Amino acid sequence: MQAQLLDWYDREGRTLPWRIRPEERAQGQIADPYAVWLSEIMLQQTTVPHATPYWRKFLAEFPTVIDLANADRDRILAMWAGLGYYARARNLHKCAQVIRDEHEGVFPSSEAQLLKLPGIGPYTAATMAAICFDEATNIVDGNVERVVSRIFKIEALLPKARAEYRRMAGTLAPAERAGDYGQALMDLGATICSPRTPECGRCPWSNFCAAYKNGVQLDYPKKVKKTKLPVRYGAAFVLTCDNKVMLERRPDDGLLGGMMGFPGTSWGDKPCVPLDHAPEKRNWEKCDANVRHVFTHFELRLDVYRAQIVETVSEGVWAEIDDLANYALPTVMKKVFAVSQN
Ligand code: SF4
Structure with a gap:
């Protein structure tokens, strides 16, 4: 053989x-x-x-x-x-x-x-x-x-x-x-x-x-039957100012650890009250589409909120939108940004 x-x-x-x-x-x-x-x-x-x-x-x-x-x-x-x-x-x-x-x-x-x-x-x-x-x-x-x-x-x-x-x-x-x-x-x-x-x-x-x-x-191969992936829910906030957008770094020890992302809620079994977790008290507009992303152990559904401000605030990292490709944005966060732009 x-x-x-x-x-x-x-x-x-x-x-x-x-x-x-x-x-x-x-x-x-x-x-x-x-x-x-x-x-x-x-x-x-x-x-x-x-x-x-x-x-x-x-x-x-x-x-x-x-x-x-x-x-x-x-x-x-x-x-x-x-x-x-x-x-x-x-x-x-x-x-x-x-x-x-x-x-x-x-x-x-x-x-x-x-x-x-x-x-x-x-x-x-x-x-x-x-x-x-x-x-x-x-x-x-x-x-x-x-x-x-x-x-x-x-x-x-x-x-x-x-x-x-x-x-x-x-x-x-x-x-x-x-x-x-x-x-x-x-x-x-x-x-x-x-x-x-x-x-x-x-x-x-x-x-x-x-x-x-x-x-x-x-x-073959014989496999244990797959169970349906559980769904988790959350929200992400896309705050822009001119041609900049607010990012934050995700903690090293969690999922997508060390990567950049948009501020958001934690991800739970049930939808939460998202605006309690928004980074700024603004007129947040809920985008029509949401984001679905499949991780190994669960499917994530994120509602996306957007708002614009005229002056950047001290929180977060302000990235030039044209320069986003040079930030460590995982695919799910790229999807969030795409939804916020529609
Ligand atoms: S099942 Fe796979 S290993 Fe067996 S003969 Fe076909 S191609 Fe080859």
């Missing part, structure tokens, strides 16, 4: 900007741990087409991990805006600083040491160790879980039985070409063994696949 997958990868594996393909390695190119790390952190919960421009932007502005460590955190958060899961951006900065201060600017070269760094979990450590240092690790992400579930017809439910999927994936992992194998398996899941339309006729593992043999590919 290993040989067939690697042959397929040599022929048909994806070319990605951070990836060193086997033919490139044969010419002496080696993977840059910094570039691979950036890509892996960005790709968590994000697609390749969405993450790629961010990856290019980060590498252009911070060509080395030391440049990233020395950067202003607000600049990093602003550049991350739109990628979501902002704890990743805060940890990215922390991790770069640890590499600078404790590892002389060089990424450690083993899975065990990588795992000790901020923001690097088991998947990223295994992936980096295999791709950058050819350590024989067991790389398992959602794509790999799907492939393995079908190959073995695993009945145990995800996400509870994740350890079982990892164990089964480990039975296939080779001792050599660990990085290529891991990337091949992820490519197989991302391009051929897709959730709803697997192309089994093109699959290098179709001869070994229990689900394919039984025609039940789409029944």
